[in-house]
Amino acid sequence: MSDAHAHAEHGEVQIDKSLHAHVCSAGTFLKVYVALLILTVLTVGVAQFHFGSANLLIAMAIASVKAGCVMAIFMHLRWDTAINNIAFLGSLLFLGLLFLFTMADFATRGSIDPTMSQHAEPPAQTD
Amino acid sequence: MSHGPIVQTPTPEGFRPHVVAHHFHDANQEFHSVKLGFWLFLATEVMLFGGVFAAYFIFHGQYPETFVKGGEQLSVPMGSLNTVILLTSSWTMAMGVRACQLSQKKQMLGFLWVTLLCAGGFLVVKYFEYTAKIEHGLLPGSFWHPHGHYAEEFANVEWPNLFFSFYWTMTGIHGVHVILGMLAISWLIWQGGKGRFHSGFSAPVDLIGLYWHIVDLIWIFLFPLLYLVP
Numbered sequence: 001m002s003d004a005h006a007h008a009e010h011g012e013v014q015i016d017k018s019l020h021a022h023v024c025s026a027g028t029f030l031k032v033y034v035a036l037l038i039l040t041v042l043t044v045g046v047a048q049f050h051f052g053s054a055n056l057l058i059a060m061a062i063a064s065v066k067a068g069c070v071m072a073i074f075m076h077l078r079w080d081t082a083i084n085n086i087a088f089l090g091s092l093l094f095l096g097l098l099f100l101f102t103m104a105d106f107a108t109r110g111s112i113d114p115t116m117s118q119h120a121e122p123p124a125q126t127d
Numbered sequence: 128m129s130h131g132p133i134v135q136t137p138t139p140e141g142f143r144p145h146v147v148a149h150h151f152h153d154a155n156q157e158f159h160s161v162k163l164g165f166w167l168f169l170a171t172e173v174m175l176f177g178g179v180f181a182a183y184f185i186f187h188g189q190y191p192e193t194f195v196k197g198g199e200q201l202s203v204p205m206g207s208l209n210t211v212i213l214l215t216s217s218w219t220m221a222m223g224v225r226a227c228q229l230s231q232k233k234q235m236l237g238f239l240w241v242t243l244l245c246a247g248g249f250l251v252v253k254y255f256e257y258t259a260k261i262e263h264g265l266l267p268g269s270f271w272h273p274h275g276h277y278a279e280e281f282a283n284v285e286w287p288n289l290f291f292s293f294y295w296t297m298t299g300i301h302g303v304h305v306i307l308g309m310l311a312i313s314w315l316i317w318q319g320g321k322g323r324f325h326s327g328f329s330a331p332v333d334l335i336g337l338y339w340h341i342v343d344l345i346w347i348f349l350f351p352l353l354y355l356v357p
Contacts, residue, residue, distance in 0.1 A: 013133045021158065021329060023228045024221070033218035040210050040350075044203065047355035055357030056187075066347045074221040075340045081159065084166045091170030095177040102181050106188065 022079035032073045039066050136327030139230040143321065145328030158330055165334045169341050176300070176345050183293050183352060190285050197290025198356025200265060200277070202256065206354035209252050210346065216245030217343040220312075220336045227332040230325040235332070239316050242339065246309045253302060260291070267292040290356075297349055304342045311335045 043062050051058065072078045077085055134147040136154045151157040187194045223238030264272040271288035273281055281287035315332055318324065324332050351357070 013135055015135055015137050021228060021333070023225060026222065026225065029218060029221050029225070033214065036214045036218075037211065040207065040214065043351050044207055044355065047351065047357065053357075059351035059355065059357050060348075063348050063351055067344050070217060070340050070344050070347070074217055074343075075337055080162075084163055087163060087166040088170055088173075091173040091177075095173060098174075098177055098181055099184070102185060106185050 022076055024073065024076065024079075028073060032069050035069060036066055039069075138327050139325050141232070141322060142230065142325040142327075143323050145323070154327070161330050162334065165337060169337060172304075172341055172345075176297075179293070179297055179300070180348065180352075183297070186289055186293070187356075190289060193284045193286055194290050194356045196281060196284050196287075197294065198353060200260075200263075200280075201294070201354045203354050205252055205256050206350055209249050210350045212245050212249045212252070213343045213346050216242045216249070217340055219245065220339045224329070224332050224336040227319075227324050227329045228326055232319065232322060232325070235324070236316060236319055239312055239319065239332075243309060243312045243316065246305055246312065249305060250302065250309075253298065260294075265291050267295040294353055297353065301342070301345055301349060304345070308335070308339050308342050311338065 039062055043059060046058050046062070047055065049055075071088075077088065134151075134153055136145045136147065138144040145154075147154050147157050151160065219238045219241040223235050223242060226232075226235035226238055260266070262274075263277050264274045265277060266272070266288075268288060271291065273287070312335060315324070315335055319332070
């Protein structure tokens, strides 16, 4: 490629054949779409039963599977470069840190310093 | 003064050629640079919504009754319909990007139009939901003034306005993203109709496609957390 550049005359038009982007088959997209619809029905169905605090975990687990399908296939992350995967999945890592330390704070309030409030208070109503 | 050669991407019949910007070595470098930049932008989107999600989980943990009572006021059929609409639009967007990569202009425009219509449909459903909530006075923060039996429903829960503060903030920020996405997709249809996007230059369709999938991704989490409060 760089050789071709070096030999090119000023103003000459070069056709670059090096653009590589993965093309996914239409069948795969359709399968993922159907899977997403089935998982949506499952989300609504599961919510009709009460498993206590497990409901939140189940809902988030199904949502994560759906999100994984969208990211890997619809967004082509599966076939994307390592640097793009790191850039985006890195944000999920930092999101995890945000959740972890915030939850750790609220879960242990009052257990170390009893004078600290056990609850997070929303802003007072103004009326 | 030395100029490099003008580098073009391969242009199929009936399309406009794309000239690689002069500060890039070749088309491949241009494509991957712009794509990395866009993935970083999408990472900031994850952090933007992530902060609100973190707040949701904390307050949900502290005042579960408020959130369950609030979630009961939302229409599951409406929320499910919007989920299906957005998933469909995400699929047609993926198909549109594929058509662009294969230089199938007509198919690409068709898929982009369906995506745009789905986005519009989503906002129409949201309009009906929003007007009903405004009518009932189920508004965020200090605007909270539930009418009639809604006042009784929330009489015995702590911080009754809390759930709807989250509902309006989360769906509001998401809705703004839907509107911006519609503008971007409209631009793709306009420029795509002129033959600007093809196998040699698909980056704008690719990137706006990624943005649209993120909008869908956020809704995938919003739907169970707001409409099916666990």
